[in-house]
Amino acid sequence: MNNISFDKLDKAFENRVRLQIMSVLVANERYDFNSLKDLLNITDGNLASHLKALEKEEYIMVHKSFLGRKPNTNYEATINGKQAFKEHLNTLEQLIKLQKHI
Amino acid sequence: MEEKELQNELASIRSIMERSSKFISLSGLSGILAGVYALIGAAVVYYFFYPELIISRNSTGNPSISDNEPVTGLFYGGSYAFHIPQLLIIAIIVLAASIITAVILSTRQAKRKGQPMWGKTSRTLLFQMAIPLIAGGAFILLHIYRGHYGLIAPSTLIFYGLSLVSASTFTFTDVKYLGLIEIALGLVAACYPGAGLLFWAIGFGVLHIIYGCMMYLKYDK
Numbered sequence: 494m495n496n497i498s499f500d501k502l503d504k505a506f507e508n509r510v511r512l513q514i515m516s517v518l519v520a521n522e523r524y525d526f527n528s529l530k531d532l533l534n535i536t537d538g539n540l541a542s543h544l545k546a547l548e549k550e551e552y553i554m555v556h557k558s559f560l561g562r563k564p565n566t567n568y569e570a571t572i573n574g575k576q577a578f579k580e581h582l583n584t585l586e587q588l589i590k591l592q593k594h595i
Numbered sequence: 596m597e598e599k600e601l602q603n604e605l606a607s608i609r610s611i612m613e614r615s616s617k618f619i620s621l622s623g624l625s626g627i628l629a630g631v632y633a634l635i636g637a638a639v640v641y642y643f644f645y646p647e648l649i650i651s652r653n654s655t656g657n658p659s660i661s662d663n664e665p666v667t668g669l670f671y672g673g674s675y676a677f678h679i680p681q682l683l684i685i686a687i688i689v690l691a692a693s694i695i696t697a698v699i700l701s702t703r704q705a706k707r708k709g710q711p712m713w714g715k716t717s718r719t720l721l722f723q724m725a726i727p728l729i730a731g732g733a734f735i736l737l738h739i740y741r742g743h744y745g746l747i748a749p750s751t752l753i754f755y756g757l758s759l760v761s762a763s764t765f766t767f768t769d770v771k772y773l774g775l776i777e778i779a780l781g782l783v784a785a786c787y788p789g790a791g792l793l794f795w796a797i798g799f800g801v802l803h804i805i806y807g808c809m810m811y812l813k814y815d816k
Contacts, residue, residue, distance in 0.1 A: 509607075520613075521616050582605070
């Protein structure tokens, strides 16, 4: 029974950074690359690869624009992404409850 | 996963959601100090300009505020109008000292909480505060320019309160209640045109000290 619950945890959020990115995008309408990098305190390459992965799952949308001559990339959570995040949190909560009963 | 690990996971999610959307590094201590500076400023004004006021009143032989001279001053009567440059200088010194203290202490706090001092959240916070403050500042300068001093103190309290309410979405929610109290105090002050200095001392001095203490105990640790 325990295992069934663990299976419900979203594989896309197994990585901590991805879960953190999703948390930010659920709490904010949009967030830009540099602010995300400052907040999570990780390198460009690391952040970019995790963003790519979430984009591939279609959990986030990318908006590219220019601020003057500098490229400015913003990210936004999709409806699917928000739903998946919510379910992931619910599962985490259930797991905690379950373990308290043992 | 252990239970503790799961709890940590949830806690870290909650913390990152808050840190990403709110500037939670506002220092309570800087609120207390801002209140102290405001009280010192008010005391300086009271002790250096108030006696003159009494004398000017006695010379007219009519100490009541219902004489033919309209009530325009910050405290009572028109004699404060002659001191507008000095009063502005004191106000600017108090404001500058408060801002510098807030920046220094919040930078320290931001470092401790792992939040950039000049990032998305602090920029949004300042922008939200700036709209009512700039509108109010222009409005008050127009009043000074026209020689209407009666509503300056109430206006500063009202516009400052509005800026706090508008900024509160992007920092601790408690700030909203401070803003609402400042607005109410400004409206009350508008009913007592002579007592501007007193309401200023309450609004910028006493309230900041009380609120600063509450924020310090709640969040500065």
